[in-house]
Amino acid sequence: xxxxxxxxxxxxxxxxxxxxxxxxxxxxxxxxxxxxxxxxxxxxxxxxxxxxxxxxxxxxxxxxxxxxxxxxxxxxxxxxxxxxxxxxxxxxxxxxxxxxxxxxxxxxxxxxxxxxxxxx
Amino acid sequence: xxxxxxxxxxxxxxxxxxxxxxxxxxxxxxxxxxxxxxxxxxxxxxxxxxxxxxxxxxxxxxxxxxxxxxxxxxxxxxxxxxxxxxxxxxxxxxxxxxxxxxxxxxxx
Numbered sequence: 001x002x003x004x005x006x007x008x009x010x011x012x013x014x015x016x017x018x019x020x021x022x023x024x025x026x027x028x029x030x031x032x033x034x035x036x037x038x039x040x041x042x043x044x045x046x047x048x049x050x051x052x053x054x055x056x057x058x059x060x061x062x063x064x065x066x067x068x069x070x071x072x073x074x075x076x077x078x079x080x081x082x083x084x085x086x087x088x089x090x091x092x093x094x095x096x097x098x099x100x101x102x103x104x105x106x107x108x109x110x111x112x113x114x115x116x117x118x119x120x
Numbered sequence: 121x122x123x124x125x126x127x128x129x130x131x132x133x134x135x136x137x138x139x140x141x142x143x144x145x146x147x148x149x150x151x152x153x154x155x156x157x158x159x160x161x162x163x164x165x166x167x168x169x170x171x172x173x174x175x176x177x178x179x180x181x182x183x184x185x186x187x188x189x190x191x192x193x194x195x196x197x198x199x200x201x202x203x204x205x206x207x208x209x210x211x212x213x214x215x216x217x218x219x220x221x222x223x224x225x226x227x228x
Contacts (some may be wrong), residue, residue, distance in 0.1 A: 035217070037163075045155070045163065045206050047217035059215050062121075095162055105210035105217070106153040108174065110162040 002109045004096050007031035009114030020114055022079040024095030026032055029074050030054065033099040035107060036070060040092040040114075048054045048094070049081060063089070086118045123209040124220035129216040131226040138194040140223045142207030145188060152190040154183055156201075157222075163206065167192060194225070202227045 008020040020036070036048040049070040050059040058070055069082040079096050094114050097107035125143040132138040132174065154167035160175055166177050170185040180195040205218040 044204075044222040045157075045208075045219040047219065049216070092131065100168065104168070105151070106165065106168045106208070107163070108157070108165055108168075110164070112162050 001067065002098065004098065004109060005085035006096055006111045006114035009094065009116050011117045012086055012120055013075065013107065014087060014120050016053075016118075017084045018086065018116060019083070020081040020094055020096075020116070022081075022111055024069075024077045024079065024096075025099070027081065029072050029077055033104075034070075034072070034079050035092075035097045035099070036079075036112075037095045037097055038092045039095070039113075040089075043092070046092075051079070053099075055116070071097055078094070086116075087120065089119050091116060091118045121131070121214060121216065122209065122218050124207055124209065124218055125207075126207060126220035128221070129224045129226060131228055132194075132197050133228045134199060136195050136197055138201070138225055140192040140194075140225065141218050142190045142192070143146050143188055144190070144209065147190050147209065148187055150185075150209040150211070152185050154181075154192045155202045155206045155208065157206065158203045166205075170190055189220045197225075197227055199227050201225060222224050 003025045005023045012018045033053050034051050051070045067085045071080045096111045098109040100108040151169050155163040156166045157163040167183040171183045183192045204222045206222045
C-alpha cells in the first residue's frame with residue numbers, strides 16, 4: 001500500500017529556512033518521479049518542485065527557483081524540500097506527490113500535507 | 121507561460137450531470153489530468169491522460185479534451201461529489217506543471 005507522510009512543517013519567520021520531509025512506503029523512491037505541490041490558504045494548487053526517478057534532474061517553479069531544493073535519501077525512503085529565504089507568499093500546505101508509472105507527468109498518490117506558516 | 125482557466129463554481133442537482141470545463145490554448149495537444157479535493161483533504165486523482173480513470177474511481181467520472189477546452193463530466197451526481205476540481209497539464213515548452221484555478225462543485 002502506497003503511503004506518503006509529510007513532516008517538518010511549522011511557523012518560521014520571514015527570511016528564515018525550513019526543511020520538509022516526506023516519508024514514503026509501499027514503493028521505492030528511485031523508481032518514481034516525485035513532486036512537491038503547495039496550496040496557499042483558500043487558494044488553488046501550485047506545483048513547486050520535481051525530482052526525476054533517477055535523481056539526475058530537478059525542476060522548480062519560477063516562484064521558488066534559487067530558494068528551494070528538492071532531494072531524497074533512498075536508504076530512509078525520504079523526500080525533502082529545503083526552503084530558504086521564506087516569504088509570506090510561501091505560506092500554505094505542502095504536499096508531496098508520487099508520479100504514476102513511467103514518465104507519467106501526473107500525480108497519482110499524495111500525502112496528507114504539511115502546513116508552513118511564514119510570519120512577519 | 122501556459123494558463124489553464126476554470127470557472128470558479130458549478131452547481132447541479134443530485135442525479136443530474138455536472139460538466140466542468142478547463143480552457144487552455146490548444147489544450148488538445150496536451151494530456152489533461154483532473155483532481156478532486158474535498159475540504160481539509162489532499163487532492164485525489166480522478167482522471168489521467170485526458171480520459172483514463174484510476175482504479176477505484178467510479179465510472180460516473182469521465183472526461184474529454186478537444187480544441188481549447190477539456191471537460192470533466194460527472195454523471196448521476198451525488199452529495200459526496202461536492203468538492204473542488206482542478207485540471208492539470210504538463211507544459212513541455214518550459215518544463216513546468218500547471219494547474220487550473222479550480223472549480224467548486226456544489227450539489228444543490
